[in-house]
Amino acid sequence: MMRTSPRKKAVSRAAFKSKTSGIQTVKQDARLLDAEKFLLPTYKRAPVIMMHGRGAYVFDATGKKYLDFLGGIAVNALGHAHPRIVKVIRREAARAIHLSNLYHNAHQGPLARKLAAWSGLDRVFFTNSGTEAVDGAMKLARLVARNPEEAPGTTARKHRFLALENSFHGRTFGAISVTSTEKYRLPFAPVVPGAEFVRFNDVADLESKFDSTVCAILLETIQGEGGIRSVSEAFWNRARALATQHGALSIADEIQCGLGRTGRYFAYQKFSSKPDIALIAKPLAAGLPLGAILTSEAVASRVSPGMHGTTFGGGPLACAAALEFLETIESEKLLENIRARGAELREGLAKLAAKFDFIREIRGEGLMVGVELSVEGAPFVAEAMQHGLLINCTHDFTLRLLPPFIINRAQVREFLRLFELILATTPQQAFASDSGKTADPARVAHAAAR
Numbered sequence: 001m002m003r004t005s006p007r008k009k010a011v012s013r014a015a016f017k018s019k020t021s022g023i024q025t026v027k028q029d030a031r032l033l034d035a036e037k038f039l040l041p042t043y044k045r046a047p048v049i050m051m052h053g054r055g056a057y058v059f060d061a062t063g064k065k066y067l068d069f070l071g072g073i074a075v076n077a078l079g080h081a082h083p084r085i086v087k088v089i090r091r092e093a094a095r096a097i098h099l100s101n102l103y104h105n106a107h108q109g110p111l112a113r114k115l116a117a118w119s120g121l122d123r124v125f126f127t128n129s130g131t132e133a134v135d136g137a138m139k140l141a142r143l144v145a146r147n148p149e150e151a152p153g154t155t156a157r158k159h160r161f162l163a164l165e166n167s168f169h170g171r172t173f174g175a176i177s178v179t180s181t182e183k184y185r186l187p188f189a190p191v192v193p194g195a196e197f198v199r200f201n202d203v204a205d206l207e208s209k210f211d212s213t214v215c216a217i218l219l220e221t222i223q224g225e226g227g228i229r230s231v232s233e234a235f236w237n238r239a240r241a242l243a244t245q246h247g248a249l250s251i252a253d254e255i256q257c258g259l260g261r262t263g264r265y266f267a268y269q270k271f272s273s274k275p276d277i278a279l280i281a282k283p284l285a286a287g288l289p290l291g292a293i294l295t296s297e298a299v300a301s302r303v304s305p306g307m308h309g310t311t312f313g314g315g316p317l318a319c320a321a322a323l324e325f326l327e328t329i330e331s332e333k334l335l336e337n338i339r340a341r342g343a344e345l346r347e348g349l350a351k352l353a354a355k356f357d358f359i360r361e362i363r364g365e366g367l368m369v370g371v372e373l374s375v376e377g378a379p380f381v382a383e384a385m386q387h388g389l390l391i392n393c394t395h396d397f398t399l400r401l402l403p404p405f406i407i408n409r410a411q412v413r414e415f416l417r418l419f420e421l422i423l424a425t426t427p428q429q430a431f432a433s434d435s436g437k438t439a440d441p442a443r444v445a446h447a448a449a450r
């Protein structure tokens, strides 16, 4: 009789798991087993191995094709394997992948010039990720706020950060301190002291918390993880005015909503004023890790060599790809495409909202769209994968759509067709397992009864 080895047992467990999750995947794949055994369990990953992509589509290890309306969470703005990006990465990889910030490279300066032109700000510091840009900006805020008479190493009088409820700014210590979701912050306490949360778009709450001890207010111009919620013009204007009045910095986190996503270079460009600092990352280098802090000359004038730095940030390969990304947006008139496709998408979703009464609201701008449900969103994400569509769910009840800037009209139609099918076939669950229970109970009861 053949004995089952422990490895074989583990294999069949993985195969069983993939079946029960409802997602067709590579059965008994050793790569999944390695991931399960050796990775830190920080993600609830779908048991599927994504292999490659082309344009707005991704293919898994079984060859299954998915329409990608998540774009690597707002990163793959030019889709996959865009010929201009592939060409630049090939060329630059053969020249120099890394050189060090002790020297200039050929692409940082021109990229900084273009970002300054796009943003209306003056100077740039390159990072490797969004969270690193947030932490760097918080350091700048404390630096600018410190009165030269205050001894270094003491807590400056002007040290408080204001951030918004529902905010998400990243995972490093600075960024979690200004991230309101408690499960991201509380297990790591004490976090950076001095952060306080203002009720979203509540001007009176903002005014009551803003005084001369505040060094910065941080806000996502459109909250991403928080469920695709736009800061109102009244709130933006008041935050800008209070920051100026109290000598604090206004910091716009445009890591998810910036660089064209809304049909403008920056989401804040719909307002009449600009922030002191804008933060970007995600799509900047078309999939390579790169972020940036963009700031005014006034802030930059407080910085001197050695105060801040990074080994990898602003390397030649990532900067060359980023420059090509920005030039592609300009030369292929992608902002127009984003606005047009975004409008078609929202129009189609509005029709679906009239048909499916568990859709509570369609939110967003350009190609950053949230579909808020009165029932839990996760089952719809799993059902979408079954049907070859990638989306995700944020804040338990909001389905998030972040398609690439290059999608065409036919792909929007393809999405709407698939999405309607998914809305019609997904079994509805009333409450999230670790539920914040934000859904309207009457609608949940109704949806559950259907």
Ligand code: PLP
Binding pocket: 129, 130, 131, 132, 134, 168, 169, 170, 171, 220, 224, 225, 253, 254, 255, 256, 257, 281, 282
């Ligand atoms: N800020 C916002 C608005 C984000 O959406 C994210 C990531 O989702 C971050 C910051 C953190 O960026 P990263 O994951 O690159 O550190």
